[in-house]
Amino acid sequence: xxxxxxxxxxxxxxxxTVAVLAASCVAGEGGPPRGGGEASVAGGxxxxxxxxxxxxxxxxxxxxxxxxxxxxxxSTGVPAPAGSAPAPAAPxxxxxxxxxxxxxxxxxxxxxxxxxxxxxxxxxxxxSPDTDGVADPQSLYDLLRSPDRCEEVLAALGPVPPSDDRxxxxxxxxxxxxxQGRGGSWETAARDHAELAGRPAGCKISAAYEVLGGLLEFxxxxxxxxxxxxxxxxxxxxxxxxxxGVDAGSDGAARPGELVAxxxxxxxxxxxxxxxEGSVSVGGVGVAGPLTAPAGTGDRLVLSVVVPAVPAAPxxxxxxRVRYGGTEVAREDAFTVATPDPVTPSASP
Numbered sequence: 001x002x003x004x005x006x007x008x009x010x011x012x013x014x015x016x017t018v019a020v021l022a023a024s025c026v027a028g029e030g031g032p033p034r035g036g037g038e039a040s041v042a043g044g045x046x047x048x049x050x051x052x053x054x055x056x057x058x059x060x061x062x063x064x065x066x067x068x069x070x071x072x073x074x075s076t077g078v079p080a081p082a083g084s085a086p087a088p089a090a091p092x093x094x095x096x097x098x099x100x101x102x103x104x105x106x107x108x109x110x111x112x113x114x115x116x117x118x119x120x121x122x123x124x125x126x127x128s129p130d131t132d133g134v135a136d137p138q139s140l141y142d143l144l145r146s147p148d149r150c151e152e153v154l155a156a157l158g159p160v161p162p163s164d165d166r167x168x169x170x171x172x173x174x175x176x177x178x179x180q181g182r183g184g185s186w187e188t189a190a191r192d193h194a195e196l197a198g199r200p201a202g203c204k205i206s207a208a209y210e211v212l213g214g215l216l217e218f219x220x221x222x223x224x225x226x227x228x229x230x231x232x233x234x235x236x237x238x239x240x241x242x243x244x245g246v247d248a249g250s251d252g253a254a255r256p257g258e259l260v261a262x263x264x265x266x267x268x269x270x271x272x273x274x275x276x277e278g279s280v281s282v283g284g285v286g287v288a289g290p291l292t293a294p295a296g297t298g299d300r301l302v303l304s305v306v307v308p309a310v311p312a313a314p315x316x317x318x319x320x321r322v323r324y325g326g327t328e329v330a331r332e333d334a335f336t337v338a339t340p341d342p343v344t345p346s347a348s349p
Contacts, residue, residue: 118227119179119214121147124237125204128269129325131277136270137165141204144169147229150176151183165205167192172208175215181226190216201298203239203266239299241266241329246320248335254307255338261294262303262320264329271301274324283310283318283337314339 122145130139135156144153154173161167171192177184193212200209218225244265248254262280271293280287285308295302303322312318317333 116222116225116227118229119218120211121145121229121232122211122238123207123232123235125239125268126237126241129273129327130269131273131325132270134270137163137169138204138269140166140169141208144173144176144208145231147176147180147231150180154184164196164199165202168196168200168205168209168212171196172212172215175212175219176229179215179218179227180229186216186219203299204268205298207238237268239266239268241268241327243320243322243329243331243334244300246331246334251338253336253338255340256307256309258307258338259304260307260320260335262305262322262331264301264303264322265299267299267301269325271296274301278322278324280305281321281323282307282334283312283316285310310337312337 122141124145125138125142127142128136128138130136130142140153140156143149143156150173153169154177157166157170157173161170171189174184174192175186175189178186178189189212193209193216196209200206218227242265244263247261247263248258254260260282267274275291275293278291280291280303282305287305287308289306292304293301294304310318314337317336319330319332320334321328321330
């Protein structure tokens with residue numbers, strides 16, 4: 001029985017469709033034509049949809065195309081389900097965008113490494129008035145608070161500091177330079193710190209010794225590391241200056257002309273400067289003559305003053321004030337004015 005004309009035409013259509021797909025694969029196209037199928041001779045679409053309609057149903061895994069994106073032959077496999085990790089990019093695929101690339105680490109650092117914590121530096125003193133301009137330990141401490149002036153302080157101290165205070169500052173100046181990679185000697189810093197253990201006296205020198213210990217601990221934990229030191233932010237000072245007490249005897253009373261002792265604590269300046277240029281008042285009346293200090297060490301100083309004639313009745317409590325370099329400290333009700341000794345009339349001839 002002969003083949004009908006309709007069946008022959010249908011066969012030609014199928015053969016034509018196969019030829020078009022084969023040509024697309026050979027030419028390296030990324031897949032079947034987009035936007036719908038080609039019109040068939042028999043009317044309708046080559047994708048099997050109804051006449052004049054576009055089939056938008058996604059192909060099943062079994063119907064996955066047999067071409068690769070680069071135009072080579074072979075099966076690409078079943079598409080991965082949604083949410084799974086993407087397959088490695090094929091040769092010739094575009095590079096990932098910069099936003100999706102991993103961030104590069106700075107040279108010499110490992111991913112996830114934390115930055116080093118910079119050691120704490122010297123707190124404010126406060127600054128010494130330094131009225132004589134002499135490089136004493138108190139004013140050198142103030143200069144050393146600027147980490148970029150450590151070399152200047154080291155030069156002012158000289159090779160063999162004559163006192164414990166200066167040796168602490170020398171060790172700190174060496175540590176300051178060494179930790180910033182600007183010279184200095186870790187060996188000298190460690191030796192001064194070890195040999196002066198328990199000996200620093202005074203608020204400024206004790207603070208310098210503590211900071212030196214922090215630098216040495218940083219160096220022990222991070223040998224070879226360098227950091228840039230920064231001045232300490234505002235806050236509590238190393239010294240709390242004031243009058244610790246006034247000694248007027250066991251009864252807490254003194255007459256004009258008698259001696260009283262004034263104990264200062266937290267001194268942040270050279271004691272010799274205070275004795276030369278400081279002043280003391282009792283009950284609002286200035287004490288005459290130069291100041292004297294029978295005792296004093298570190299940040300403690302005891303002044304000995306003569307009570308002036310104050311316009312106060314016996315038994316009245318009076319205040320004591322000490323002033324130097326624009327700073328005044330006071331002790332209210334420091335002692336009471338004692339009753340003067342009765343005057344014995346002289347016998348008449």
